[in-house]
Amino acid sequence: MDDPSKLGPDAARRSGSSRRSGSRMRVAGKLTALLGLPLLILFVIFSAGVYCGVTRADRVVAFEQRWLGVDPPPGRLVATDADAVPPTDSDEPPETPPDAQPAAPADTQPAQPPVDPPVDPPIDPQPRVEQAPVESPPVTAPSSRLLPVATAPIGPELRARFDEPRVVRLKLMVDPALVDVREDWLGYIVELFEVTRVGFERLFGIELLLQGVVVWDAPSAAAGADELLADLATRERDGAEVMIGFVARAQPPDFEPKAWTESVTGDHALVFADRQQHGDRYYRGLLRALALLFGAEPTHDAAATQLGSFMSEALTPAGAAPTLDPENRGKVIIHKRRPIADSRATAGGPQEI
């Protein structure tokens, strides 16, 4: 019945064509497998490289920059280990483990002779064109200016939390006004980060990594704090988890920084210039902003103020190392392993306290 010879010529033609079409499909499949499988293997190898690259982005870029002479991507300057300022120098005591240091009251007054930190130039966005050449500070060894946070021994109840590893990557956005008035702005920001990194390791056991430093083409020089925060929250992060924006003007009196005391760690914050500080204008603000993200809260406690905690309104004496009150230190250590918020994905934004 199915024999084509017994059927008519049309049926025989149809059967032959279907057989030819089947063999064509087989050939096409074989060709696809022959070409597709090697291509798939190559794609998998390339993808493995991409994965390794993206998970170690800063190290790869720093390696390329240092050893291969490849410039970092535009708008992204990764601080290599060679660029980083060593945490200790002649102005600081030798590196000791946090527990080996004396108790808190003794730490608030550093034993070493106070250094004479050059006062930052006044930063005023309006007349900065005239001020720029005058205000450029003399080139000094950057590590001689800032002192890491003084720490007290940590209690046994927090020791386990303190020892838990925590790595957080930061991307720092710098106000162009600050770039204008400081020729060494990049070195200054790296120094600022480095001394903050040392402080966070000593205070909380949190390792901060610098993912990048970028000049912040903010919405406008006159943008309000809320606009700046909104802009910062939606910026490209280049693998960083936390965005910090340096603003070269004083904090508006009506601006209240967000406190992240709930279930997540904050992912963006502003650091304003603090003209009342005797020493550096941004160091204390950076410590404060980061501590707020990790769950610390502003304090008006008399003991904390007397201690000079950077979460209080107390001014840091010139040449003194910043300190943190024990209560806020404990809050951050307890909250250090919270997941980090993603304000880009959260439509409503972080919860404001």
Next chain:
Amino acid sequence: MTKGEPTRRSKLRWVLGWIVLPGTLLAALFFAGVHVGARHPEMGLSRLLLWMFGAEAGVAASADDPPADSADSSTE
């Protein structure tokens, strides 16, 4: 046709043709991926891979961190 011991030259050809050259090409492909991934962590392929393998751009232990209870914030 009898098969004799491969000469040293043919061995060298075999090693070059099957090990060195393909290995170099594959390593170049891998490192090209590393370069691209490091410079473009926000591109689609990077995000897809991070999503597939549950990583967050090289950040250790952030997504699976147990949230700390906010009630125990007192340290005194």
